[in-house]
Amino acid sequence: MTGRPANREPATGEAATGGAADRRIAEDELEAREAEALDRARADRTDADRLVSPLADADDRAIESALRPKRLADFVGQQRVRDQLSLVLESAVRRGRPPDHVLLSGPPGLGKTTIAMIIAAELGMPMRITSGPAIERSGDLAAVLSTLSEGEVVFIDEIHRLARPAEEMLYLAMEDFRVDVVVGKGPGATAIPLEIAPFTLVGATTRSGLLPAPLRDRFGFTAHMDFYRPEELEIIIRRSAGLLGVTLRDDGATELAGRCRGTPRIANRLLRRVRDYAEVKGDGVVNRAVARAALELYEVDEQGLDRLDRAVLEALVLRYDGGPVGLSTLAVIVGEEAETVEVVAEPFLVRRGLLARTPRGRVATPAAWQHLGLTPPESTPAPGLPTLFD
Ligand SMILES: Nc1ncnc2c1ncn2[C@@H]1O[C@H](COP(=O)(O)OP(=O)(O)O)[C@@H](O)[C@H]1O
Ligand SMILES: [Mg+2]
Numbered sequence: 001m002t003g004r005p006a007n008r009e010p011a012t013g014e015a016a017t018g019g020a021a022d023r024r025i026a027e028d029e030l031e032a033r034e035a036e037a038l039d040r041a042r043a044d045r046t047d048a049d050r051l052v053s054p055l056a057d058a059d060d061r062a063i064e065s066a067l068r069p070k071r072l073a074d075f076v077g078q079q080r081v082r083d084q085l086s087l088v089l090e091s092a093v094r095r096g097r098p099p100d101h102v103l104l105s106g107p108p109g110l111g112k113t114t115i116a117m118i119i120a121a122e123l124g125m126p127m128r129i130t131s132g133p134a135i136e137r138s139g140d141l142a143a144v145l146s147t148l149s150e151g152e153v154v155f156i157d158e159i160h161r162l163a164r165p166a167e168e169m170l171y172l173a174m175e176d177f178r179v180d181v182v183v184g185k186g187p188g189a190t191a192i193p194l195e196i197a198p199f200t201l202v203g204a205t206t207r208s209g210l211l212p213a214p215l216r217d218r219f220g221f222t223a224h225m226d227f228y229r230p231e232e233l234e235i236i237i238r239r240s241a242g243l244l245g246v247t248l249r250d251d252g253a254t255e256l257a258g259r260c261r262g263t264p265r266i267a268n269r270l271l272r273r274v275r276d277y278a279e280v281k282g283d284g285v286v287n288r289a290v291a292r293a294a295l296e297l298y299e300v301d302e303q304g305l306d307r308l309d310r311a312v313l314e315a316l317v318l319r320y321d322g323g324p325v326g327l328s329t330l331a332v333i334v335g336e337e338a339e340t341v342e343v344v345a346e347p348f349l350v351r352r353g354l355l356a357r358t359p360r361g362r363v364a365t366p367a368a369w370q371h372l373g374l375t376p377p378e379s380t381p382a383p384g385l386p387t388l389f390d
Pocket of ligand 2: 112113114157204
């Protein structure tokens with residue numbers, strides 16, 4: 001169930017013409033790679049101590065339940081997901097039947113777990129929480145499913161990491177509300193069908209593209225969560241400040257919203273750090289000046305880049321005139337493992353259009369030069385666009 005998505009080979013013909021081969025890696029593949037990189041980061045904890053990591057650390061987990069909106073009406077942003085979901089839930093409540101199974105997909109820290117809890121709350125039903133990696137054997141899943149009462153919500157986080165036998169058990173459960181419990185081993189084993197109560201499965205994944213089709217097809221409703229806009233993040237940050245008892249000025253909220261990488265989890269974390277700073281160095285009020293000073297101290301810049309992100313861009317721009325540079329060379333210059341550069345720094349730089357991954361190596365875009373306060377050289381082609389001489 002692991003398996004990296006195969007690196008995209010340039011199609012024949014493309015390789016011969018440098019320009020076309022430089023085309024940026026397709027967006028969906030990038031998303032899959034990014035999500036997969038995060039999976040690895042989660043496993044290795046490469047990303048763990050970064051202030052701008054989208055993954056939850058122990059502090060985040062301790063505070064997140066207090067910050068989670070409890071009802072759909074309090075959930076900010078993701079307008080389309082909210083509208084669609086409210087229809088699905090309302091009609092289910094009216095019919096008095098459990099709604100279709102719901103798949104929530106998107107990068108970490110955008111509110112998948114929050115939405116799952118909201119679904120249960122809106123249905124007025126209890127929720128069982130588990131995750132793909134926690135279900136080691138199909139028996140673990142059978143234990144959950146066979147003890148459900150009617151209408152309960154089952155939340156499986158990181159559902160793409162479910163082991164194969166459990167996944168197959170889930171197909172049947174989702175479709176027919178039935179599980180086959182296998183008794184005995186080898187040729188004498190028999191499958192005993194067991195009826196289970198109608199339930200609603202909510203699955204969350206950072207890698208929906210890699211979910212097996214039979215599983216994906218069994219969800220009646222799929223919601224894709226996207227990064228938040230600064231205006232939405234401002235509202236979220238102001239709401240969190242209220243819950244945490246932080247005095248936050250509007251210009252302070254604006255400053256934080258621009259630096260949190262479109263991710264509420266990071267926004268909430270930055271807010272706590274800035275609050276600490278305001279309490280120690282000031283009168284506890286978070287305004288723009290305090291937010292700027294604090295985030296300068298924590299080395300998170302205006303776009304949410306941290307020290308490693310900037311080191312990568314500087315290496316590319318200052319040492320290699322923008323590239324292309326191979327990943328391993330780049331890693332040596334910034335003094336990190338290649339894996340760390342690829343997994344921890346690059347995905348966000350690529351998303352922000354500051355760095356492009358090309359078959360010949362990493363390239364800084366004109367935006368990267370500008371971000372470092374430099375003028376991009378005239379000859380820097382926009383990545384992906386063939387130049388006159390290709
Ligand atoms: N739309 C939102 N409005 C307010 N807070 C949000 C929103 N989305 C996420 N959050 C906050 O961000 C944090 C991470 O959300 P979570 O649901 O755990 O993300 P995910 O499960 O996608 O990683 C939570 O503390 C939650 O309060
Ligand atoms: Mg989650």
